[in-house]
Amino acid sequence: MFTFSEAISQIKERLLLSDFISKDVELTVKGREYVGNCPFHLEKTGSFFVSDEKCAFHCFGCGVSGDIFKYVMLRDGVTFLQALKKIADFAGIELLENANQQKNTGIYKILEIATRFFEQNKSAVNEYLKKRKLDDAKIYNTFHIGYIPNGNELYKHLIDNNCKKADIVKSELFLEKYTNKFYPRFRNRLMFPIYDIRNRVIAFGGRAIDDSNPKYLNSPETEIFLKHNTLYAYNIACKNVSNKKPFIVTEGYIDVVIMHKYGFNTTVGTMGTALSTQHLTMLWKYSDDPIICMDGDSAGQKAMNRIAHLALTMIFPGKSLKFCQLPDNADPDSFLKTNGADAMNCLLSQSINLCDFLWKEYLKELCKTDRTPEKIALWESNIFKDLDTIPDNTVRRLYKAKFSSNIYNFNRHKKSQRFIFESLNANAYKRLQVAERKNMCEYVLSYIIVMSPALINSVIEKLPCVFFNNKNLAEFWNFVIESEDPINAIASEKCINTVNEIKNIGNKFYRISDLSDENLLNDWLFLFDKIVSKPAEKTEQKTASEDFVKSGDKNAWERLKALKIYSISEKRGKNVK
Helix, strand or coil: CECHHHHHHHHHHHCCHHHHHCCCCCCEEECCEEEECCCCCCCCCCCEEEECCCCEEEECCCCCEECHHHHHHHHHCCCHHHHHHHHHHHHCCCECCHHHCCCCHHHHHHHHHHHHHHHHCHHHHHHHHHHCCCCCHHHHHHHCCEEECCCCHHHHHHHHCCCCHHHHHHCCCEEEEECCEEEECCCCEEEEEEECCCCCEEEEEEEECCCCCCCEEECCCCCCCCHHHCCECHHHHCCCCECCECCEEECCHHHHHHHHHCCCCCEEECCCCCCCHHHHHHHHHHCCCCEECCCCCHHHHHHHHHHHHHHHCCCECCECCEECCCCCCCCHHHHHHHHCHHHHHHHHHCCEEHHHHHHHHHHHHHHCCCCCHHHHHHHHHHHHHHHCCCCCHHHHHHHHHHHHHHHHHHHHHHHCCCCHHHHHCHHHHHCCCHHHHHHHHHHHHHHHHHHCHHHHHHHCCCHHHCCCCCHHHHHHHHHHHHCCCHHHHHCCHHHHHHHHHHHHHHCCCCCHHHCCHHHHHHHHHHHHHHHHHHHHHHHHHHHHHHHHHHHCCHHHHHHHHHHHHHHHHHHHCCCCC
């Protein structure tokens, strides 16, 4: 149950204004806003605008404007309090009676006092903070990280600050309650205060600084703390979100803090629970395409897969997700400390959209089964069952069209040895001059590795054999080949401009999201042969032909004839005698 002030905060966190008003008014997307016919006066041309970012509506026809509460007051002719109750009922928020409005004030006070107590004790773990690179004044001032020692000093501190025992119990900072005896829930842990949107401490996350289990321990849920609609650092991140800076969602407290330290100040974190529908609504309130950036281990990949399928049941025009793939077993904390902010920026810029992420996951599922017609048919059926969960008719139709095309091209690719970009992007390919096709092939050859860096280990020995005509590509691959860690070299600051150029050009001719790693490697080898072997073969024929013309020698003729026969046999795909 929530006080009136808490309910107002919860409503603003949980509800998108456009979702609420669309129950009454047919809205269409216009830029970052929605427009429809004003419900408060008759009009033929829509002049009623709704902004989720500003949490406000405005009609340019009649001049009426306001927030969600003003909308209900005007629509239903009710008072603010009555509007609040109606909206709270719609959002599933239970209101406390007037007599109980201030019942949680004591809990907020205790949690704030506890936060200051933990901060005062952080000097006891200075070495640990330095080791984790958390010894930063900006971090302390932003996140108020602290430390709780063993012992029961916290309880004494709360009593000394005139906190009531009844409120101490409700704060859930203590476990067993006997007469005058409270046992702290957290001991010898780094403490991360969790704030609501109004910057009030509502709970804590404790990180063990030794081998204690569990490694992370969270406050239990209370009247003011519900995990399914709370994101760590949301109160900070939502102030920094913009068109060019979407939310970034990670898993742990330290991941979030380190991301902020390195400049990624739109990062939020889940707290030992899966991302919920309420979380997605909170993210979409300020960001159209939040980036999911979970750990690179198997658990992190499974979490991203779950999030993708959850999002599928909620997406609507203009709102979706992107997914950032970290290297195997890396998390944002370790990746940043090893590679730096530029490498993370590069990874984030390579984030793939929800549609492409799901397609890759579906391909992984297919690879785990026997590819019999029956299994493939079941696989396709399951894909379209998932797509049927998309609530918006237009988005659902477009997803089905996209996946139908993906499945068709996937099946065709399995049957054909033709290079896939020629069939998927035939128009763009045909428009190129013959001389331009060599340059395009060089970019696509580079694009495949840039978008799937792990493949470089399979082709690193062949790359020195490629003589790039394009100077930028030649310098780029020389740098990568000569580096000790080619994968990190690709993601380095020195290469970021060339990598972006490769992605921009390669994307015009090649749909990397449609292919498995096996197919990507096959296509790379095909292109390698096209760029290296075939040109060399033509050059050799030309030389042999010139030798024969000059000399008329029988040996020169036999050599030229042999090269021609070999070339014809290669084209026909069989031996010619």
